[in-house]
Amino acid sequence: MSLYEQLGGDAAVNAAVDIFYRKVLKDARISRFFQGVDMERQAAKQKAFLTMAFGGPNNYSGLDMRRGHAHLVAQGLDDSHFDAVVEHLGATLKELNVPDALIVQVAAIAETTRNDVLGK
Amino acid sequence: MAIIELEGKSYPCEENETVLDCLTRHGVQVPSSCRAGVCQSCMMRAEQGEIPKAAQVGLKPTRVTQGYFLACSCKPQDDLRIRFPDAEGLRMGARVVGKELLSHDIVAVRLVPDKPMDYRAGQFIRLFRDGGLSRCYSLASVPVLDEWLELHVRHVPGGQVSGWVHGDLSPGDSVQIADSSGHCFYVPDQQDRAMLLVGTGSGLAPLYGIVRDALHQGHWGPVWLYHGSHGSKGLYRVDELHELERQFANFHYVPCVSHEKPSNGMRQGMVLDVVAGDHESLDGWQAFLCGHPDMVTLGKTQLFLSGVSLSEIYADPFVAS
Ligand SMILES: Cc1cc2nc3c(=O)[nH]c(=O)nc-3n(C[C@H](O)[C@H](O)[C@H](O)COP(=O)(O)OP(=O)(O)OC[C@H]3O[C@@H](n4cnc5c(N)ncnc54)[C@H](O)[C@@H]3O)c2cc1C
Ligand code: HEM
Ligand code: FES
Numbered sequence: 001m002s003l004y005e006q007l008g009g010d011a012a013v014n015a016a017v018d019i020f021y022r023k024v025l026k027d028a029r030i031s032r033f034f035q036g037v038d039m040e041r042q043a044a045k046q047k048a049f050l051t052m053a054f055g056g057p058n059n060y061s062g063l064d065m066r067r068g069h070a071h072l073v074a075q076g077l078d079d080s081h082f083d084a085v086v087e088h089l090g091a092t093l094k095e096l097n098v099p100d101a102l103i104v105q106v107a108a109i110a111e112t113t114r115n116d117v118l119g120k
Numbered sequence: 121m122a123i124i125e126l127e128g129k130s131y132p133c134e135e136n137e138t139v140l141d142c143l144t145r146h147g148v149q150v151p152s153s154c155r156a157g158v159c160q161s162c163m164m165r166a167e168q169g170e171i172p173k174a175a176q177v178g179l180k181p182t183r184v185t186q187g188y189f190l191a192c193s194c195k196p197q198d199d200l201r202i203r204f205p206d207a208e209g210l211r212m213g214a215r216v217v218g219k220e221l222l223s224h225d226i227v228a229v230r231l232v233p234d235k236p237m238d239y240r241a242g243q244f245i246r247l248f249r250d251g252g253l254s255r256c257y258s259l260a261s262v263p264v265l266d267e268w269l270e271l272h273v274r275h276v277p278g279g280q281v282s283g284w285v286h287g288d289l290s291p292g293d294s295v296q297i298a299d300s301s302g303h304c305f306y307v308p309d310q311q312d313r314a315m316l317l318v319g320t321g322s323g324l325a326p327l328y329g330i331v332r333d334a335l336h337q338g339h340w341g342p343v344w345l346y347h348g349s350h351g352s353k354g355l356y357r358v359d360e361l362h363e364l365e366r367q368f369a370n371f372h373y374v375p376c377v378s379h380e381k382p383s384n385g386m387r388q389g390m391v392l393d394v395v396a397g398d399h400e401s402l403d404g405w406q407a408f409l410c411g412h413p414d415m416v417t418l419g420k421t422q423l424f425l426s427g428v429s430l431s432e433i434y435a436d437p438f439v440a441s
Binding site: 010013017018021022025026039040041042043044045046047048051052056057058059060064068 | 153154155156157158159160161177178180420421424425429430431433435
């Protein structure tokens, strides 16, 4: 079974999206990057993010991640912000009682995107 | 082989090909990102034909009922006629059958379209002043309750269209409108759910429609309507809404004034602050926000942080053109 399936597929994404995004918006370190993004589009984007981090179906390339976050890098997006997002991702999954072994795998997937997201 | 029709042109779709791939292959630009049915960048709308269920996964019910779908996940079995989501609706003529002053700066305009228009209370139409100049106005009327379309137009100082509506437009006039669009409306999929509707100024228009639509369709969960204005002279349909409260025990109407001492039955404060004071948790609620763009933006975040799910927030900021 793939990681995505073990986590529960799109039901897991749906369960995680509100919890995760509330954490992000309440975090003064990173909330500013999300201001001005329309909520409805945001819901879909957060789902896209979670689906990708959970190892689910997506066709994002490294280049897509670079392009998609370039405007944020221009606003100062750096490793500390990236770490904060990964932290909230882990805390969200913990809240949903996901076993630690799977959380580690999710964090590892997120980690593979670090250089692209941060435009390094 | 299914044929896809878009903007008057036909595109044959190969076996097992998605609408997105088909259109891209024919050189049509369609926004896309994940190409896996998650990011909703590729949303389009079907006007005719059967949409496979898989192409509507994750869309809001108000989108599904209107035939929206994700082009990257749509492998059509039948021919489809589709359009881009923001494409303007059908143009049609309409006759002004009534005009009534609602508050010091808001008028109600009643229109009867030349041919029957399929719409839902809370959606908006485009009203044309002349060939090119048009603005969006929300529908306060309910198809099964009202024989006309009703708009509430606030007079924006120096406003080209709202000024014309307030000044020149008169009963008997013929105007052009474009078909309804928007996804702020009631879907009776969970009639026990708690609903919160928050509007400022003429933002009451869509909410007035949605509330009456929901109650008359038998919604029995609590329905809370907050209408905010600077002063009491900006509140309108107050008697009608209090009457609705008497008629439906689950309906609560809360008029709010921000810059004036409140009188009978009104509450003092910015409308979102009054909401926050009344409801500590909005977990499981559905919310509608309409009117001033700043209020709508603030409200989306506030209500989301109070517990409303991202997928249950419907909003129409009345942004200037
Ligand atoms: C989805 C949607 C639904 C809408 N529904 C309604 C509705 O039900 N009722 C309603 O009254 N309006 C509604 N609006 C707003 C409406 O479409 C027009 O923007 C508004 O009537 C102003 O148009 P105008 O031609 O009169 O002013 P314009 O000629 O476009 O503007 C004149 C000047 O006023 C400024 N301005 C424009 N709007 C505002 C404002 N709201 N406050 C302060 N300054 C402004 C402009 O920047 C400009 O300087 C809606 C907008 C949208 C997008
Ligand atoms: C942890 C690794 C990350 C991954 C895998 C990731 C993935 C994604 C994906 C898939 C999208 C949607 C793109 C689309 O289809 O439009 C997106 C958008 C976005 N991401 Fe990330 N992201 C990551 C980290 C971050 C960080 C650290 C921030 C900021 C603190 C961030 C902020 C955003 C914003 C604001 C958007 C929306 C952009 C817009 O449309 O304006 N992301 N991300
Ligand atoms: S491209 Fe992301 S949903 Fe279709």
